[in-house]
Amino acid sequence: MIGYVALSPHPPLIIPAIGGNSLEDVKATVSGMKEMARELVDSKPDSLVFLTPHGNVFADCLSALSEEELQGDFSNFGSKLGTSRRNDKGLLDEIETGARKAGISFITLSAEILRLHHLNPLLDHGILVPLHYLEEAGLPQIPILAISVGFLSPLELYTFGVVIRDAALAQGKKLAVVASGDMSHRLKNEGPYDYHPDGAVFDQQVQQILRSGDTEALIKMPEKLRNNAGECGYASLLIALGSLDGSRYENKIFSYEGPFGVGYLCAGLRPEGSAPSLLEKLIKERKEIINNRRKEESPPVKWARMILESYIREGKRAKLPPEMEELRQQRAGAFVSLKKNGQLRGCIGTIAPSYGDLADEIAGNAISAGTADPRFLPVDKNELEDLVYSVDILGEAEACRREDLNPYKYGVIVSSGRKRGLLLPDLEGVDSVEEQLSIALQKAGISPGERYEIERFEVKRYT
Numbered sequence: 001m002i003g004y005v006a007l008s009p010h011p012p013l014i015i016p017a018i019g020g021n022s023l024e025d026v027k028a029t030v031s032g033m034k035e036m037a038r039e040l041v042d043s044k045p046d047s048l049v050f051l052t053p054h055g056n057v058f059a060d061c062l063s064a065l066s067e068e069e070l071q072g073d074f075s076n077f078g079s080k081l082g083t084s085r086r087n088d089k090g091l092l093d094e095i096e097t098g099a100r101k102a103g104i105s106f107i108t109l110s111a112e113i114l115r116l117h118h119l120n121p122l123l124d125h126g127i128l129v130p131l132h133y134l135e136e137a138g139l140p141q142i143p144i145l146a147i148s149v150g151f152l153s154p155l156e157l158y159t160f161g162v163v164i165r166d167a168a169l170a171q172g173k174k175l176a177v178v179a180s181g182d183m184s185h186r187l188k189n190e191g192p193y194d195y196h197p198d199g200a201v202f203d204q205q206v207q208q209i210l211r212s213g214d215t216e217a218l219i220k221m222p223e224k225l226r227n228n229a230g231e232c233g234y235a236s237l238l239i240a241l242g243s244l245d246g247s248r249y250e251n252k253i254f255s256y257e258g259p260f261g262v263g264y265l266c267a268g269l270r271p272e273g274s275a276p277s278l279l280e281k282l283i284k285e286r287k288e289i290i291n292n293r294r295k296e297e298s299p300p301v302k303w304a305r306m307i308l309e310s311y312i313r314e315g316k317r318a319k320l321p322p323e324m325e326e327l328r329q330q331r332a333g334a335f336v337s338l339k340k341n342g343q344l345r346g347c348i349g350t351i352a353p354s355y356g357d358l359a360d361e362i363a364g365n366a367i368s369a370g371t372a373d374p375r376f377l378p379v380d381k382n383e384l385e386d387l388v389y390s391v392d393i394l395g396e397a398e399a400c401r402r403e404d405l406n407p408y409k410y411g412v413i414v415s416s417g418r419k420r421g422l423l424l425p426d427l428e429g430v431d432s433v434e435e436q437l438s439i440a441l442q443k444a445g446i447s448p449g450e451r452y453e454i455e456r457f458e459v460k461r462y463t
Contacts, residue, residue, distance in 0.1 A: 032255025032266035052126030055148030061105035072123030103382035161242015181233020183263025191261015202229035
């Protein structure tokens with residue numbers, strides 16, 4: 001069961017040995033941390049789960065340190081102060097099994113993996129700061145878990161919280177969960193980032209959500225608002241709230257301030273009584289969104305999806321439906337792009353026709369986009385429902401000059417000898433000819449000083 005959930009800021013300067021005279025500027029946060037720590041310790045957990053945004057964070061999965069003993073110190077911040085805790089390996093194994101069943105990408109990092117990939121084997125300050133206050137409040141020598149968040153969708157993050165809750169129930173353990181994270185980093189110009197008005201909006205909304213218990217509002221918070229705020233606590237908090245799925249909770253906001261342009265919010269949530277599962281509602285809504293999206297698919301996109309799904313699930317290609325037979329009558333280069341949670345998940349294409357007809361062109365590139373894009377791991381069957389497809393059918397390329405380009409209307413091909421690079425038109429974040437050419441040249445491996453030829457082409461984009 002989950003006995004307590006805490007949201008903890010993690011600026012090292014609130015550690016007296018590091019902050020020194022600066023402690024006076026964050027005295028509300030120091031006071032709030034002490035109160036939160038007392039409440040968490042009083043909940044008498046068997047184990048403590050930390051969720052941190054400053055460990056080994058990956059784009060496509062969550063991760064956890066898996067060594068028997070977990071340790072770390074503040075040497076990066078000028079202090080030898082540190083600690084060591086036993087890892088709760090039994091709980092970790094239970095969470096890993098549950099994540100796999102739920103289709104959540106989660107990996108455990110052994111000493112060998114950490115060494116081979118030059119990853120951090122130590123507890124980071126996102127864990128060490130709250131742990132310092134908890135030990136100061138008398139936390140017994142209970143084991144901990146050190147879990148790093150990942151750039152997964154809000155639904156996946158929330159579902160992982162449910163996995164943690166279920167693992168605790170399966171192990172018969174009472175857990176406390178600490179969601180480590182700071183709020184907006186853009187409250188002032190003198191902060192770590194430039195000021196943005198959405199910073200204060202984000203921080204206010206998070207506090208209101210915690211006070212009202214409206215977890216759904218946090219899950220559905222606009223991505224643009226979160227990005228503009230420049231926060232690092234959203235993912236941790238969402239996982240922590242997932243661990244409370246099916247429960248009502250008493251909430252306390254112990255402190256909030258932003259003296260250095262970063263919002264420090266300290267809060268505690270104590271479950272009390274049952275409530276309807278939000279996860280069930282979210283899963284139902286997701287299925288409706290997927291069904292509606294598929295009803296609106298164009299024939300090329302539907303064919304690309306059918307091909308990749310059949311190949312991933314069954315190891316074979318689907319048969320072209322009779323209503324798409326017209327694709328057999330065309331030949332053209334084509335690109336198939338895959339996105340997941342708004343981020344690119346794969347893109348492979350052909351500049352000129354390389355297959356017998358357009359149906360085969362799309363089929364071959366769809367399989368390659370999902371399994372052979374060197375920038376990504378192959379698509380797993382658990383990801384298929386989350387993929388959003390687009391298919392670009394290329395027109396013939398024609399030689400042109402720089403002044404003939406338009407990044408919104410034309411794609412570009414640059415070539416120098418055997419080196420060749422292509423960039424599709426109308427891409428997010430590519431707003432000028434200079435940007436378009438620069439990216440295409442990088443893809444081709446052509447240095448800025450080399451002579452190169454330019455071609456342009458138009459595409460018909462299907463979604």
